[in-house]
Amino acid sequence: MEAAEYVAESPAGGPDAVAALLPMVRRIVAARVADATAAEDLVQETLVRVLTASGRVEPGMLEPYAIATARNVVATSWREQDRQRRNQHRVVDLRVPDPPDGELLAAEERSAVAEALTRLSERDRQALLEHEVSGRDTRALATELGSTAGAVAAQLHRARARLRVEYLLARDRVEPPTERCRPVLFALSSGDRRRQREVDAGRHLLECDVCATLSQPLLERAPQRDDEVRIAIGADADVVAARQAARDLAGRLGCFSATDLTLIATAVSEVTRNIVKFAGSGEVVVEVLDHPRKGVQVTARDAGPGIPDVERALQDGYSTYAGLGLGLPGARRLMDEFAIASEVGRGTTVTMTRWCGQR
Amino acid sequence: MTGPRLVSILRQGSYLIASIHTALDDTQMTAFQDDLVERIGRDRARGVVIDVAALDVLDSFATRTLRTIGEVARLRGAVTVVVGIQPEVAFAMVALGMDTGSVHTALDLEEGLAFLDRVVGSRRPVTTLRGGAG
Ligand SMILES: [Zn+2]
Numbered sequence: 001m002e003a004a005e006y007v008a009e010s011p012a013g014g015p016d017a018v019a020a021l022l023p024m025v026r027r028i029v030a031a032r033v034a035d036a037t038a039a040e041d042l043v044q045e046t047l048v049r050v051l052t053a054s055g056r057v058e059p060g061m062l063e064p065y066a067i068a069t070a071r072n073v074v075a076t077s078w079r080e081q082d083r084q085r086r087n088q089h090r091v092v093d094l095r096v097p098d099p100p101d102g103e104l105l106a107a108e109e110r111s112a113v114a115e116a117l118t119r120l121s122e123r124d125r126q127a128l129l130e131h132e133v134s135g136r137d138t139r140a141l142a143t144e145l146g147s148t149a150g151a152v153a154a155q156l157h158r159a160r161a162r163l164r165v166e167y168l169l170a171r172d173r174v175e176p177p178t179e180r181c182r183p184v185l186f187a188l189s190s191g192d193r194r195r196q197r198e199v200d201a202g203r204h205l206l207e208c209d210v211c212a213t214l215s216q217p218l219l220e221r222a223p224q225r226d227d228e229v230r231i232a233i234g235a236d237a238d239v240v241a242a243r244q245a246a247r248d249l250a251g252r253l254g255c256f257s258a259t260d261l262t263l264i265a266t267a268v269s270e271v272t273r274n275i276v277k278f279a280g281s282g283e284v285v286v287e288v289l290d291h292p293r294k295g296v297q298v299t300a301r302d303a304g305p306g307i308p309d310v311e312r313a314l315q316d317g318y319s320t321y322a323g324l325g326l327g328l329p330g331a332r333r334l335m336d337e338f339a340i341a342s343e344v345g346r347g348t349t350v351t352m353t354r355w356c357g358q359r
Numbered sequence: 360m361t362g363p364r365l366v367s368i369l370r371q372g373s374y375l376i377a378s379i380h381t382a383l384d385d386t387q388m389t390a391f392q393d394d395l396v397e398r399i400g401r402d403r404a405r406g407v408v409i410d411v412a413a414l415d416v417l418d419s420f421a422t423r424t425l426r427t428i429g430e431v432a433r434l435r436g437a438v439t440v441v442v443g444i445q446p447e448v449a450f451a452m453v454a455l456g457m458d459t460g461s462v463h464t465a466l467d468l469e470e471g472l473a474f475l476d477r478v479v480g481s482r483r484p485v486t487t488l489r490g491g492a493g
Contacts, residue, residue, distance in 0.1 A: 236384040243416055244382070262415060262447035263454060269418040270455075273385070330419055330455040 018051045020234045021066045024281035028070040046070045063232035063283045064205050068212040116166035124159035161190035168214045188218045206303040227288040234281040242284040243268040249286050250296045255356035267334040270327040271300040271350045279304020295355035303347040310340050366391050378410040388424050396431050404437050406475035412443025422457040429462030442471035
């Protein structure tokens with residue numbers, strides 16, 4: 001008797017998760033920096049920063065964080081080059097010493113907070129100041145405003161989220177380039193997943209340099225969620241990881257049969273493979289839904305080449321590689337709801353849902 | 360590299376018994392296909408059993424790979440039977456619109472070996488693999 005054996009590779013840990021981001025980071029940097037050596041330096045710098053921060057970043061948010069970091073690193077290198085160009089007639093290095101003067105920094109922080117406060121609505125500003133500065137609790141505020149403590153707490157939560165966004169904008173002295181920026185940043189700041197979906201925050205971060213930069217501190221403070229899993233997709237093995245994560249999360253709901261869980265896992269496998277094959281990298285988010293009843297929603301997103309003809313891609317037998325055309329139409333049959341948004345040159349987002357007790 | 364075995368390919372008389380022990384990604388699945396096809400030639404196998412009982416998902420790629428193995432094995436003179444497809448997995452394959460094509464299937468390893476004996480003719484030793492012969 002003979003035996004052929006394979007061995008499993010080491011399980012994904014922090015450094016592995018960061019290493020998996022390498023192809024995506026390379027793409028982002030290469031799209032902006034022509035010189036290969038300079039680009040590779042920036043890629044390495046990005047990975048080091050992401051690795052350093054990985055403990056502070058919610059595990060599933062590592063990919064958006066890496067996108068934001070890569071763009072920051074590239075932008076900083078541009079500013080640096082620009083400064084060198086402007087100052088190259090001088091002999092001395094005029095760069096601001098690092099770290100900058102503490103006193104100056106504190107004054108800038110204060111003025112940014114003050115500036116941010118003026119951008120809030122009167123109502124939000126009053127509530128925040130009463131609560132944070134005068135120390136009034138939510139119940140006292142509720143009585144005063146003729147509201148409930150819960151409603152006041154929600155208002156304070158929103159006001160704080162808005163203040164964080166306005167503070168970052170004021171501190172960096174930037175005006176958001178698009179109409180969508182503020183809603184996206186606010187949704188990230190408040191940690192409101194429904195809003196993040198509505199404004200398609202993940203895609204906006206792939207596209208908008210300003211928001212990619214500003215969102216970094218907002219993502220770092222995001223709380224851990226147990227009703228959501230994000231998996232950065234960059235290699236074959238991530239297909240298996242994504243479908244197992246989906247099965248685990250859906251299984252925890254307790255309302256899916258073993259067959260339901262297999263159908264969900266299979267659908268996730270199909271759409272995740274499409275990311276690897278066509279876009280190279282992206283992310284898969286699995287979320288628990290409560291309304292109108294329990295279910296799971298899977299979002300598979302990439303910033304790849306996009307699908308020119310979505311209708312055709314959803315037909316059985318349509319194939320763009322190796323005679324394998326079952327991915328999308330198959331996944332659609334396995335789920336209750338299925339939607340694709342795709343734009344050539346911008347990427348593809350597949351959103352699919354399976355409800356408990358549907359069939 | 361150390362770690363759990365992902366697959367094993369055992370020779371039993373003129374049969375090969377290939378077992379997939381855990382979920383494989385596409386690269387591992389393709390490596391399994393290549394190794395198994397190579398072993399069919401090297402061991403002059405007449406029958407191949409692929410045991411997928413440990414797999415919780417057989418998606419379009421995995422199913423396609425099993426079909427490819429079966430078809431290549433047939434061209435090399437061996438009969439392939441896939442055994443152990445779990446009921447939920449079978450349901451998903453039907454919903455997905457996939458089947459194993461010309462590759463035969465059987466409920467479990469014993470049934471698979473019995474099938475090969477009927478089709479290929481018994482060339483393997485009389486000893487059974489796990490005791491309890493059917
Ligand atoms: Zn923006």
